[in-house]
Amino acid sequence: MKLGFIGAGNMGSALISACLGNGYPAKDLIVSVNTEASRSRLSTCFAGVQFMSNQQVAAECDVLFLAVKPFIMPIVMQDIAATLQAHPKLIVSVATGLMLDYYAEHLGSDCPVVRAMPNTPVQVGFGFTGLLANQAVQADHKEWVTQLFSQLGDTTWVQTDDAIDQITALSGSGPAYFFYLFDAMHQVAMDMGFDPKTAKHLTLKTVEGALQLSEKSEQSFLQLRQAVTAKRGTTEAALSVLEAGSVQYTFQKAIVAAYNRARVISSEHNK
Numbered sequence: 397m398k399l400g401f402i403g404a405g406n407m408g409s410a411l412i413s414a415c416l417g418n419g420y421p422a423k424d425l426i427v428s429v430n431t432e433a434s435r436s437r438l439s440t441c442f443a444g445v446q447f448m449s450n451q452q453v454a455a456e457c458d459v460l461f462l463a464v465k466p467f468i469m470p471i472v473m474q475d476i477a478a479t480l481q482a483h484p485k486l487i488v489s490v491a492t493g494l495m496l497d498y499y500a501e502h503l504g505s506d507c508p509v510v511r512a513m514p515n516t517p518v519q520v521g522f523g524f525t526g527l528l529a530n531q532a533v534q535a536d537h538k539e540w541v542t543q544l545f546s547q548l549g550d551t552t553w554v555q556t557d558d559a560i561d562q563i564t565a566l567s568g569s570g571p572a573y574f575f576y577l578f579d580a581m582h583q584v585a586m587d588m589g590f591d592p593k594t595a596k597h598l599t600l601k602t603v604e605g606a607l608q609l610s611e612k613s614e615q616s617f618l619q620l621r622q623a624v625t626a627k628r629g630t631t632e633a634a635l636s637v638l639e640a641g642s643v644q645y646t647f648q649k650a651i652v653a654a655y656n657r658a659r660v661i662s663s664e665h666n667k
């Protein structure tokens with residue numbers, strides 16, 4: 397089976413790594429990028445993969461991954477539409493904001509399309525990917541896609557484009573929310589006199605410990621928080637500052653703002 401990739405930046409490269417990790421030989425991977433510089437870099441990272449034009453990739457592959465920026469997609473559609481209308485094949489697109497109808501309009505409704513919304517931790521195998529299929533996608537396609545994205549972390553199938561916008565705001569943008577908090581703790585630790593390496597280490601180990609405890613415990617996040625919050629203790633002192641600043645409410649508003657933005661982007665791209 398030949399796997400085609402149009403776009404091989406952050407996301408496309410993670411997908412190529414997953415396919416290689418899943419046992420697909422490099423010679424069966426066909427890639428299209430825009431610049432000679434990327435071709436040269438990628439042929440070093442992924443020795444043995446073939447490089448072709450968008451039209452050739454669409455014609456030669458059995459499954460096609462689309463991993464270009466949404467504003468590039470009209471160019472790509474122009475290059476591949478005729479081939480896919482004549483010979484529908486499974487498309488897996490990671491492009492943000494392009495709904496299933498967008499692909500049906502360009503490629504025809506017989507073309508099986510999966511929308512995937514991964515996040516950046518897919519690059520290290522700890523991502524979370526939301527998946528949405530159109531009517532033409534078969535059960536065996538879904539199984540294949542699930543297995544592939546499982547190489548990159550966890551997955552969940554959703555039923556609507558709107559749910560993909562929600563996933564975008566939660567797990568898609570989510571890593572940045574936590575990097576924001578990690579950065580705050582790292583800064584304070586350094587202000588207290590810890591060297592940058594130790595400050596980073598204690599920040600990450602605290603996060604990892606909280607994560608492991610949350611995963612292994614039967615208790616809710618609220619109960620876990622209460623368990624470290626003794627009356628008049630240090631955690632209570634910290635939490636009272638967070639509460640006074642309405643930090644939890646602001647954090648929730650931030651996620652809703654990301655969701656609203658995802659909806660606006662979707663409506664702009666699907667006019």
Ligand SMILES: NC(=O)c1ccc[n+]([C@@H]2O[C@H](COP(=O)([O-])OP(=O)(O)OC[C@H]3O[C@@H](n4cnc5c(N)ncnc54)[C@H](OP(=O)(O)O)[C@@H]3O)[C@@H](O)[C@H]2O)c1
Nearest residue numbers: 403404405406407429430431434463464465466490491492
């Ligand atoms: N990064 C994320 O966290 C994330 C998460 C979820 C979804 N996404 C979505 O994934 C998609 C890709 O994002 P990315 O971060 O991987 O982008 P990226 O790193 O900028 O990569 C874009 C790729 O598209 C190629 N390309 C540009 N024009 C092309 C053309 N006309 N024909 C063929 N290939 C072309 C580029 O090639 P050159 O390098 O040669 O220009 C590059 O390989 C976007 O739609 C993004 O919204 C990203």
